[in-house]
Amino acid sequence: MTDPAITDLSKDAAARAATLLVEPGMRLGLGTGSTAAIFVRRLAQRVQDEGFALRCAATSKATTELATSLGLKVEELDDIGWLDLTIDGADELDPDLNLIKGGGAAHLREKIVATASDRMVVIADQGKVVEQLGQFHLPVEVIPFGWQATRTLVTRALDRLDLTQRPVLQRMRDGKPLLTDEGNFILDLALEAIPDAYELADELSSIAGVVEHGLFLNICQLAIIGRPDGSVVELRREDME
Template identity: 45%
Template structure:
């Protein structure tokens, strides 16, 4: 049986096969996107020519280490493809993202991409979202009021912390409120309600954005889900 690390690697390396010469690529953030960046770096060192942007400072550093040249976003109108991870996804490709703290940049990059491919291990696929706490990026000013507003949506809220440095601060200088709903029955409605709260910069519900999900499975295959279809196709990845 394949362990979680290898499931992530299988999914990420399968997604990297979609990257073609001359493409403009968005590089995601997180433990599964990490393997995609490693594979794309290997392809670049082998002669692949791409333009790339990263969704976090951590992914920027990794890309540079792997020999991937990064292009300033103002020099690209659109991206052909973004490969990114997810903390949870359902059969309709609705996602929870932001466990790595980069949800705002991830959503901006996904919005500007012609195609968003999600990579994940099979543990991340769920029948209903909500077991993973929903990350919400909020401004530091009057964050206590914003937390109160979030809690009125029916969740318990914790401001994310570093182990020894107080509150976690995003690359954009904001805080992350992790909202525990347990079960999100109406993601689209929740998305709108979150967006109406002053102090919320962005939230980790990605709805109607993913075009495809590549899921690494314990048996060494990848399961591919397409937007608008609940049909899964199992493909052996050798």
């Protein structure tokens, strides 16, 4: 069945493959972003065709609205308690299945949902696979109170890691600061490359005012990479150990 809202064949290939991981009765985390949205559409189609039940927790208001409109049952994560599986996209994916997420400004909820799951699976197109993280701006969610002081502390942390003169940009939308679903700001770090993602993650997590960063390290177990011809490649964490 053709869905006119789905135009990217690579993303659709990954999303279709991921729907096969979903089993009736699962407690499922739904990601945010363009590829995750395609997955939600394909999942809703399969649920309708096969008539089985799921309990879903969404990572954003946008995903909640989309999933609900398509007939999926979306509940609060606290009401479900724990998830069997989360399927989400990524902005960058390195050879160790470490990720940068947050292009959709939902990485706080995405990380909470992913780490409240037995398993996280990423779906992406080939353009998201990189040798080293950092080309995509790294999102850092900060509370509005004292955000400029927080940005100064972030800049100092980058200097300590020899990531000097890297712009720390406040994300804007329609000429105003973008607000996340939690009412926070996003700082985007234009790093170009991240030599040590673990060290950077520790530095950012230690800063007062930083709510969460977009480095997802040792969280993803499987990546399904879609190709334009409709085929997919699977990258598994156990293959790298």
